[in-house]
């Protein structure tokens with residue numbers, strides 16, 4: 409089974425991906441917990457170019473190409489081999505992030521995103537959890553966490569609001585696969601909502 413977690417920066421998806429992977433392993437399943445951009449050595453190199461790059465280094469179009477290239481490597485080197493071996497794959501972000509970040513929030517590039525996806529990726533998760541959290545709360549969690557903001561987190565509250573809207577719209581666009589999960593409250597409460605949906 410192939411499961412992805414999606415949502416705005418700081419919504420809690422890494423925490424929830426880890427909790428779900430731990431819970432499935434405790435039930436005896438073999439689970440590969442991975443992330444995007446990254447999840448394979450080559451894709452982690454592309455991640456450094458993308459996420460740690462300076463402010464306006466890349467256009468939204470170039471970002472779309474780079475995220476897609478990273479995803480192709482992740483798919484070839486990590487996701488497909490794990491699924492072929494009968495393992496469950498839990499990924500922190502996948503193609504929906506490109507649909508929302510590059511396709512909607514950074515520009516009106518959804519047609520390009522879809523063409524790149526069809527050309528180079530062509531698969532979707534079986535199930536996607538979108539962690540839905542108020543952007544101000546997510547920003548507050550990020551500030552409490554401390555450390556360096558990444559290039560996208562520094563784009564501000566209005567950008568995060570556009571993202572949140574874009575992620576909610578995914579649940580309507582892909583109702584068979586995408587589940588919107590209320591991300592408010594403590595992590596264990598959010599995890600319980602995810603288990604109920606699973």
Ligand SMILES: Nc1ncnc2c1ncn2[C@@H]1O[C@H](COP(=O)(O)OP(=O)(O)OP(=O)(O)O)[C@@H](O)[C@H]1O
Nearest residue numbers: 416417418419420421422423424549553593594595
């Ligand atoms: N339900 C929760 N309540 C309060 N704090 C939380 C909750 N879930 C996660 N956090 C904390 O909020 C911060 C962001 O969480 P996490 O890294 O899981 O989010 P994320 O969506 O993966 O963020 P990013 O996209 O920025 O990597 C972390 O410090 C984490 O410990």
Ligand SMILES: Cc1cn([C@H]2C[C@H](O)[C@@H](COP(=O)(O)O)O2)c(=O)[nH]c1=O
Nearest residue numbers: 417444445459475501505506509560561
């Ligand atoms: C896969 C993907 C990611 N992004 C953005 C979203 C985040 O701001 C960063 C990744 O950082 P995280 O803390 O590991 O979530 O990259 C994007 O814009 N497009 C994508 O396809």
